[in-house]
Amino acid sequence: MQKYVVATADEIPPGQRKIIKIAGKSIGIFNINGEFFAIRNRCPHGGAPLCEGVLSGFVQSPVPGEYTYTRKGEIIRCPWHQWEFDVKTGQSWVDPVKTRVRSYEAKIEQGCSLVNPAEIELEKGPFAAETFSVSLDKDYVVLEI
Template identity: 50%
Template structure:
């Protein structure tokens, strides 16, 4: 599996996202309270640019009129039809057994480890003092 440097940690602050292109694939990188997740930019329902949708949390009700809001910032809502996908797993909240957006392994690695290894960053500068967000495709 090839590894690609897509950004520095500082370039995607908590609550933000960045759309990147890796080997012709558009991938959304999301920072959820310091944890990074990567999903395909294509909604599996009808092909919308998924990463242009709202990042939301989970609303649950134990009984009518009693609502709890949890998992703040962990779901992405498709801008076309409102389907929601879990940024951690890619699973759909509409059809979890049948529909899933492609998710990618994502790691935060120190700049020093990347400089010393076989990876070469051609489009992003490698600065040893920073940490890089690396996506595996």
């Protein structure tokens, strides 16, 4: 699988999303309470840009007159036909057995783990330059496709 650095961790605040294009695919990256999830930005029902839809949750009611709002920000609603999908798994709530949207693994990695200087092969040239130590101190959202 190929790894792609798609954002710094602080670039997508909790409750927000970023839509990117990788390898010809439009993908939405979501931050749900500090965890990152990625789904294809294409509704399997009608081809709509799914990740541009409304993020919501569920209303649950054990008895009439009592209700609770759960899973806030974990359900994406298709902007065209209002089909709902779980951002964490891609599962459809309209037809959970047959319909789902493709999900991808998104995780946080430290910048220094993304580049291994020992793996970089350099050819020694005739000139010498003054060098400085450089380090990466941010965490990055990495998507594997």
